[in-house]
Each structure stands twice: as structure tokens, then as C-alpha cells.
Amino acid sequence: MAQATLPPTGSAPDPHESHGHAHAHPATSTGTTNTKLAMWVFLGSECLFFGAFISTYLLYRGRSSTGPTPKDVYNIPFTSVTSFILLMSSLTMVLALAAIQRGDHRRFRIWILATALFGLTFIGGQIYEFTEFYREGLSLSTNVFGSSFFVLTGLHGAHVTAGIIWLLSLWGLSMQDKLHVQDSERVEIGGLYWHFVDVVWIVIFTVVYLIP
Numbered sequence: 001m002a003q004a005t006l007p008p009t010g011s012a013p014d015p016h017e018s019h020g021h022a023h024a025h026p027a028t029s030t031g032t033t034n035t036k037l038a039m040w041v042f043l044g045s046e047c048l049f050f051g052a053f054i055s056t057y058l059l060y061r062g063r064s065s066t067g068p069t070p071k072d073v074y075n076i077p078f079t080s081v082t083s084f085i086l087l088m089s090s091l092t093m094v095l096a097l098a099a100i101q102r103g104d105h106r107r108f109r110i111w112i113l114a115t116a117l118f119g120l121t122f123i124g125g126q127i128y129e130f131t132e133f134y135r136e137g138l139s140l141s142t143n144v145f146g147s148s149f150f151v152l153t154g155l156h157g158a159h160v161t162a163g164i165i166w167l168l169s170l171w172g173l174s175m176q177d178k179l180h181v182q183d184s185e186r187v188e189i190g191g192l193y194w195h196f197v198d199v200v201w202i203v204i205f206t207v208v209y210l211i212p
Helices: 015-022 034-060 076-101 105-135 144-175 181-210
Strands: none
Touching: 034 144, 034 181, 076 105, 076 181, 105 144, 105 181, 144 181
């Protein structure tokens, strides 16, 4: 009686693996992929962008002759709490990347969603802070301090909001089973952007709120 011959173990192709190879990005001479290198170049230009606005804020901070001044409106304990929440999101972003790299999709979804929720909490705190400042008489057109403050922190808030949308899109792809281990670089690039906005906020918080 003839016996069926079984294929060798591990010979069956992995559809996820072939999917990953199809979307592999070629490496540059630096050893990183084109996509990751493009993100580093973009972040470098963003450093110059925020540097210009931080310098403008420092230039006009003490030149307000009318309206509220920083010491009249700042609530440092409240801003410290929201800043801590934003910085904690960097930890959850690291955990999300580690989870997708080892194929743990359930934990990836938990950590990436937690990162987005931390970011939303920070944005909610910033909106509350802006509202309180407006009630105390500080607006974009009150004085040069108000203009430079709202433009600088508002631009950072817009960057955080873009990051939240990016994180939620990754979460949505994972929920649809369209994000696999081989696609972990997409999460890594999103993480680079998220860590950048966190580091920028450390600089802004120090310069704007802590330096007298």
C-alpha cells in the first residue's frame, strides 16, 4: 500500500513573509532604508523650524508693556502633569514597537492605543490651558508675548495632533490584520516622529515655563 509523502517541515511558504518582502525598502549606503532616512531628514528640518520659533519667543517674552505676563497666567503644576503624561507616552510607544517586532499584536494594539490616549490627554490639557489664559485676558493679539506663546505652543500641539492621527491609523491597520511583523519599520518611523515631538516639548516646557 503506497504511503503519502509529506512535504518537509517548514517548506510551506508564509504569506505574511512574502508580503513583507514585497514591501521591503532598499537600504541606503548609510545602512538605513530610504524611508527612515527621509524621516531623519524631515526631523532635522523640524529642529530648525522649532528653533526659530523658540528663539522668537525668547526675544519677545519680556517686552510686553500691556496685558498679562507669564507669571500672571502660568499654572506650572498643571502643565507639569500634562507634560509628564506626554513623556510617559514615549514609554508606551517603545512597548508598542517591541510588541509588533515580536509578533504580539494584542499588546501592540494596547500600547499604541495607550500612546494615542496619552497624546489626547495632553492636547485636552493644552486646550484647557489656552481657554484659561484667554479668560485672564491673554490672546494671540493681546501683546507680543501672547502672540509668540500661542504660535509656539499651538504649532507643537498641531504636531502632536498629527502624531495622534498617525498612531490611530497604525492601530486601525492592526485591527484589520494589515500590519505584520515585517511591517514593523512603519511603526518604528511613527515612533521616531512621536519621540521627536516629546523631546521638543521638553525644550519648550523648560524654556517657556521653567526659565524665569
